[in-house]
Amino acid sequence: MATVTLSAVTKSYAGNAVIHGIDCAIEDGEFVVIVGPSGCGKSTLLRMVAGLEAITGGTIAIGGRVVNRVEPKDRDIAMVFQNYALYPHMTVFQNMAYGLKIRGLGRDEIRARVDKAAEILQLGALLERTPRQLSGGQRQRVAMGRAIVREPQVFLFDEPLSNLDAKLRVQMRVEIKRLQQRLGTTSIYVTHDQTEAMTLADRLIVLNGGVAEQIGRPIELYERPASLFVAGFIGSPAMNFLDGVVGEGGGVTLAGGTPLAPLPHGAPVGAAVTVGIRPEHLVPTAEGEAAAHLHVEMVELLGADTIVYGSLGEGGPSLLLRLNGIAEIAAGARLPLGFPVEQLHLFDKTSGRRL
C-alpha cells in the first residue's frame, strides 16, 4: 500500500507538450480514475506512473519515493492492459507465475500466491489452459490475477474493460471494485467511459488536452462541475447547454428571451454566459408556471426512463429531458417546462469556467 504523488508532471514529445503540469496526491488505498476523451493524455499519464514513458518534467513519487528514474520493475506496481497482454504460449498458471519466477521466489511461495489469486478470481479450473482457450472475460481475469500475485503497492489499469461486451463490462466493473475494496490497494484506473469512472472512483481526475480540468469525488463533479468540459463529460445523457446573457440586477435571460429566476453568481451585467442543466433536472410543470415550452421532436421509451428530445420553442436550441418511468408524450407536443434554480449551472461563455 502506498500513496502516489504527482507534482507538476509534464510530458512532451519532441517539444510538443501533451501533459501540462498535473498535480495530484493519491492517498493510500484510494481508487482514482483518470477519465477523458481519447487523445487527452490519460494513458500517457498512467504509463508515466508505470515507468513505460519518461517523465519530461515534475516528479512522481510512489510511497514517498521519487521514481522518475526507477525502472518499471522496481516501482512495485502492477499493470493491467487493455488487450490483456498475456503471454500466448504460457498457461494461465505460468502467466501469473512468470513475474514471481523472475523475482526469484520459491516454488512453494509462487504456487501459494497463484492459488490464492486464482481462488479470488475463480480461475482455479483454468490454470492449465492457454490464453487462446479463454473467453475475453476470463483473459481479463487472468490479467488481473497476474497483477494481484505481485502484491504491488499500486495497481494501474489501462482501459481494462474496453475490449469486453457491454454486459460483461458491467459485471467486471463490479468485480474490480469489489476486488479493490477487498485488497485495499491504491489503484489508478484510466477510462474514457464516464459510467465506469463514476461507479469505480473514490476520486476522479477529468483530463482534457493534457490539463486536469477537475479533480474530486464523482458526486462533487456531478453536482458542481468546474468547467463546461466537465459538465458535458460527466453524466449521461449529457448536460443541456443554453446561451444566456446577464441582465440588469443579475438575472440571466436565455438566448430565446426566456428569463430565469435570479440565481447567485459573480458575473457582471451584460456578460455572455452558458447555462447548463442536466436532462434529469428539467421538470415539466403546469401550464401557468412554465418558464419555457419544449417543442417535442422525439421520444425514447427506455422503461426505467423516458428521454424526450426537443427544442426550446420552434427552431430554438435543442434540449434533452429525462423523466422517470414511462411518460406518454407524443412528438409534436408542447411541453411546459420549469428550470429549478438550484439545479442550474452557470459558466463563463468564453473561458468555460464555472461562475
Next chain:
Amino acid sequence: MESRSGRLAWLPHLILVAGLALVGFPIYVTFVGSTMTTPDILSGRMSLIPGGHFVENYLAALTQGMPQLSGVPVARLMANSLVMALSIALGKMLISFLSAYAIVFFRFPGRMVCFWMIFLTLMLPVEVRIVPTFQVTANLGLIDTYGGLAIPLIASATATLLFRQFFLTIPDELIEAARLDGAGPLRFLVDVLLPLSRTNLAALFVILFVYGWNQYLWPLLVTNTASMTTLVVGIKSMLTVDANTPWHLVMAMAILAMVPPAAVVLLMQRWFVKGLVDSEK
C-alpha cells in the same frame, strides 16, 4: 472438395496425376537405374522394372572408395553435405534472429542504416559477390574446411526480414508486460520471443536446410580435395568424359542426395505449413 460432385469430379484428379507423373517419372527412372548394372542402363532398352542390385549398388556407393573421387566413399560426402546444410540453416537462423531482434526492439544510433544495409544485400545475388567472397575465404585459410563451406553463406537478408516482419506483429503491450514482470532483454528473448517464433523457425529451417544441401557453385569453388566436397558436387565429378562413368552408382548417389531434404520436409511438414500459413499469435 467433398462437395464437388458430378461429371467434372475426375478433372482435378487427372491434372494432379498428370503433374505428379511429370515430376515423378524421372525420379523413378533414376531409382530403377540405381538398382541395375551400368551395361543394363546403357543397353538402350532399359527396363522400367527395378533390377536386382539394390543392396549391392547402395552399399558400394556408400562404402567403396570411388576412383573418380580420389578414393573417397559417398558416405563421407553425405556427411560433408549434412554438416554444411545444418551449419548454414542453424547459422542463418541464429544470425538473422538476433539481428532482427536488435533492429526491431532496440533504439540505437545507426539502426536504420543497419537495416538498409541488410536489405541492400538482397539485391546482390551470390554470383555477383562470389569472387570477392572467395578471395576473403582463401585469405582466411578456410579453403577445404567446413568453415569455408558454411560461413560465407550464413548471412541472410531474407531470414532477417522474415523475422523482422514477425517481430513487428508482436504487440507493444506484451513487451511492456514483460518489462513490468522484470524480464530483461535476454529473458524476453528466451522466454517469450523464442517460443512464439517456433513455427517460423521450423519453416525457415526446412527452407534453409534444402537451400544449404543443394548448394553447388560455392562448394565447387571452395573445396579442392575430394574428401571435403559435398554430395551434390560429387555427383558431377563422377561423370567422366571417357566411357567409364559408373551410371548405376551415379543414379544411387542422386537418390541418396534426394533423401535427406525430402526427409526434412516430410518430418517437419506440419510445422512448416503452420509457420507459413499463420504466425500463431
